[in-house]
Amino acid sequence: MIHGVLIDLEGVLYVGGYPLPGAREALLSLRAAGIPVRFVTNSSRTTRGAIIDRLARMGLDVSIEHLFTPVVAARNYLAERKLTPHLLVHSNIRGEFADLLGSPPGAVLLGDAGSAFDYEALNQCFRLLLDGMPLLAMGSNRYFRDDGELSLDIGPFVAALEYAAELEAVVLGKPASDFFLAAVDSLELPPQDVIMIGDDAEMDVRGALAAGLRGVLVRTGKYRSGDEAKVEPHGGRVFDDLDAAVDYIL
Numbered sequence: 130m131i132h133g134v135l136i137d138l139e140g141v142l143y144v145g146g147y148p149l150p151g152a153r154e155a156l157l158s159l160r161a162a163g164i165p166v167r168f169v170t171n172s173s174r175t176t177r178g179a180i181i182d183r184l185a186r187m188g189l190d191v192s193i194e195h196l197f198t199p200v201v202a203a204r205n206y207l208a209e210r211k212l213t214p215h216l217l218v219h220s221n222i223r224g225e226f227a228d229l230l231g232s233p234p235g236a237v238l239l240g241d242a243g244s245a246f247d248y249e250a251l252n253q254c255f256r257l258l259l260d261g262m263p264l265l266a267m268g269s270n271r272y273f274r275d276d277g278e279l280s281l282d283i284g285p286f287v288a289a290l291e292y293a294a295e296l297e298a299v300v301l302g303k304p305a306s307d308f309f310l311a312a313v314d315s316l317e318l319p320p321q322d323v324i325m326i327g328d329d330a331e332m333d334v335r336g337a338l339a340a341g342l343r344g345v346l347v348r349t350g351k352y353r354s355g356d357e358a359k360v361e362p363h364g365g366r367v368f369d370d371l372d373a374a375v376d377y378i379l
């Protein structure tokens with residue numbers, strides 16, 4: 130039995146500022162059936178508040194404590210270890226770390242910085258990593274769909290720094306098990322009773338399966354033909370969209 134659901138945002142609930150057909154109704158059906166939902170995104174370009182506002186403008190009603198983002202995970206990770214971050218993040222989220230900044234930094238924190246990923250900024254991070262600082266990455270996604278085209282996400286930049294500095298980043302987002310399990314804990318359910326629905330075969334579905342959850346891939350958003358082969362051999366299911374996935378759950 131499935132008693133709780135985790136849902137990715139971009140590519141599952143909406144694309145490019147518009148809700149996907151049936152998405153709102155699917156959320157209402159879950160609510161009517163009494164199945165609790167948490168939302169898990171790897172977006173590190175905006176704050177949780179901005180994400181909630183954006184969803185509200187699309188008629189998607191999500192409360193802030195039900196939204197799990199790598200920004201929150203990174204804040205918790207830094208605070209628990211009393212680490213001051215060197216930031217290479219989008220300007221939209223710098224303020225989220227203002228109270229944790231200090232000198233000297235104790236960790237390099239990478240977000241999806243967009244056009245701020247320039248040679249000088251990456252070199253600064255590289256040199257700090259050579260000095261022995263850990264690399265914290267708010268996700269490791271390869272690409273995302275942006276205005277109809279696929280664009281580089283944070284993952285290729287994390288990989289470049291890992292390669293150059295010969296280390297492995299700590300990922301504070303999907304597909305890290307801890308990230309899924311934080312959302313599952315808030316449902317007070319065992320992982321095997323919770324299903325993750327996403328459009329990214331690796332980050333969403335394979336990540337959830339590895340954490341002991343069930344996983345569903347939807348053929349919307351960044352889905353590409355052939356992605357079935359990345360999830361079905363591992364026990365993941367595939368449906369056309371959120372509506373069809375929710376029909377299966379109910």
Ligand SMILES: [Mg+2]
Pocket residue numbers: 137138139140141327328329350
């Ligand atoms: Mg997605």
